[in-house]
Amino acid sequence: MAKVSNLPIEVAGVFVNPGERRRIEIPVAKLPTGTSLTLPIMVVNGAKPGPTVWISAAVHGDEVNGVEIIGRVLEKIAPRELAGCLITVPIVNVFGFNAQSRYLPDRRDLNRSFPGLERGSVAARLAFLFMQEVVLKCQYGIDLHTGSNHRTNLPQIRANLHDEETRRFSEAFGAPVIMHAGAIDGSLRKAATDAGIRTLVYEAGEPLRFDDEAIQLGRDGVLRVLQALGMRATAPRPRTKHSALIAKTSWVRAFNSGILRLDVKLGAKVSAGQQLGMVADAFGDDAAPLIAAEEGIVIGHTNNPLVQQGEAVVHLATMAPDGSEATLPEVDPEGRPVVEP
Incomplete structure (x- = not known):
C-alpha cells in the first residue's frame, strides 16, 4: 500500500x-x-x-x-x-x-x-x-x-x-x-x-x-x-499568536430541574465563585445559580434552556501555565473520563 x-x-x-x-x-x-x-x-x-x-x-x-x-x-x-x-x-x-x-x-x-x-x-x-x-x-x-x-x-x-x-x-x-x-x-x-x-x-x-x-x-x-506539513506554500495567518493550552476541564451542573438562563458565552473568562447563569421554574421561582468552582474559560455549554437536575450545563477549562504540559483526562457530562467527541 x-x-x-x-x-x-x-x-x-x-x-x-x-x-x-x-x-x-x-x-x-x-x-x-x-x-x-x-x-x-x-x-x-x-x-x-x-x-x-x-x-x-x-x-x-x-x-x-x-x-x-x-x-x-x-x-x-x-x-x-x-x-x-x-x-x-x-x-x-x-x-x-x-x-x-x-x-x-x-x-x-x-x-x-x-x-x-x-x-x-x-x-x-x-x-x-x-x-x-x-x-x-x-x-x-x-x-x-x-x-x-x-x-x-x-x-x-x-x-x-x-x-x-x-x-x-x-x-x-x-x-x-x-x-x-x-x-x-x-x-x-x-x-x-x-x-x-x-x-x-x-x-x-x-x-x-x-x-x-x-x-x-x-x-x-x-x-x-x-x-x-509542506503540502502548500501559503496559508491564512492565525488570529492569535498562540493557542491557549488547557490543563484540565470540568462541568458545572444544574442543581435543580428547570429553565436555564445563561449569563456567559463561549470563550468567556470566568473567576472562581462567579455566577454563570440561573435555573428556575417557568415563573422565575425556586431559582438556583450556576457557580464556577474555579477560574477558567468557557469552552462549551448547552443551548437547550430545559435542563434536568444534575445535567451538565457549562464546560469550563483551566489554562495551563505557559510552557507547561497539559494534564487531562477530561470528563464527559456524566463525569466519566472521555477524550473524543
Whole structure:
C-alpha cells in the first residue's frame, strides 16, 4: 500500500494520477427500499511529492460544520500546486447524515466502532470500510466534529500533544485552545493512532447548525496544517499568536430541574465563585445559580434552556501555565473520563 505521493493513488479500485482531482463514490449498502448508499470521497493528488492526509467530517451524522469546512478547503486546493495527496470525506456516517441523526440505524456510535469488522454490525462494517479505503492510505488525519446533544463547543483541537510532531501541527492549526487527550477505544483517532497515523480532532459549534465563524476558523486551520506539513506554500495567518493550552476541564451542573438562563458565552473568562447563569421554574421561582468552582474559560455549554437536575450545563477549562504540559483526562457530562467527541 503506497504512502508516497507523486504516484497514482488507488482508492476503492480507482486510480488518481498526480495532478488530478477525482470524485469517487464507494458502495456502502442498500437501503430497505433497494436504493444504493455510497460514501462520497474527493481525492486531490498533487503534482509534487509529499505526505498523504485525510480530512473527515460527519462521523456523527448530525455534525455538519465539518462538511462545509471540507467544501471550503477544496475551493483553495489546486492539484498542480499541491505537494502530496489529500483525501477528503465530508460525510462518513452517510446513514446518520441522511436521517439527521448522530447515530447509525442500529443506534451505534460510529466513533466507538473503529477499526471495525468486515462482517460485523452496520457500524463495524462502515468503520472497516473507512479504515481500509481512506485512513490506512495516509500518514496524517484531521477529523472534524461539533458538540453533541444540543451542546456547542468553542473551537478547539484535541490531540496527543506528547508526540512532538502531532503537537507541532496541532499548534499550527491555530484554534483558540488546544488540549492533550489520549484516545478512547473505538474512536477513529485511536484506531488511526494505533496504525501509526498522527491524527487531530477539531471541535467547534453545535449539531445541525452552521457556525460561520467556526467554519472559517476550521478552514483556515486545515490550510495552515497543510502548509506546516509542506503540502502548500501559503496559508491564512492565525488570529492569535498562540493557542491557549488547557490543563484540565470540568462541568458545572444544574442543581435543580428547570429553565436555564445563561449569563456567559463561549470563550468567556470566568473567576472562581462567579455566577454563570440561573435555573428556575417557568415563573422565575425556586431559582438556583450556576457557580464556577474555579477560574477558567468557557469552552462549551448547552443551548437547550430545559435542563434536568444534575445535567451538565457549562464546560469550563483551566489554562495551563505557559510552557507547561497539559494534564487531562477530561470528563464527559456524566463525569466519566472521555477524550473524543
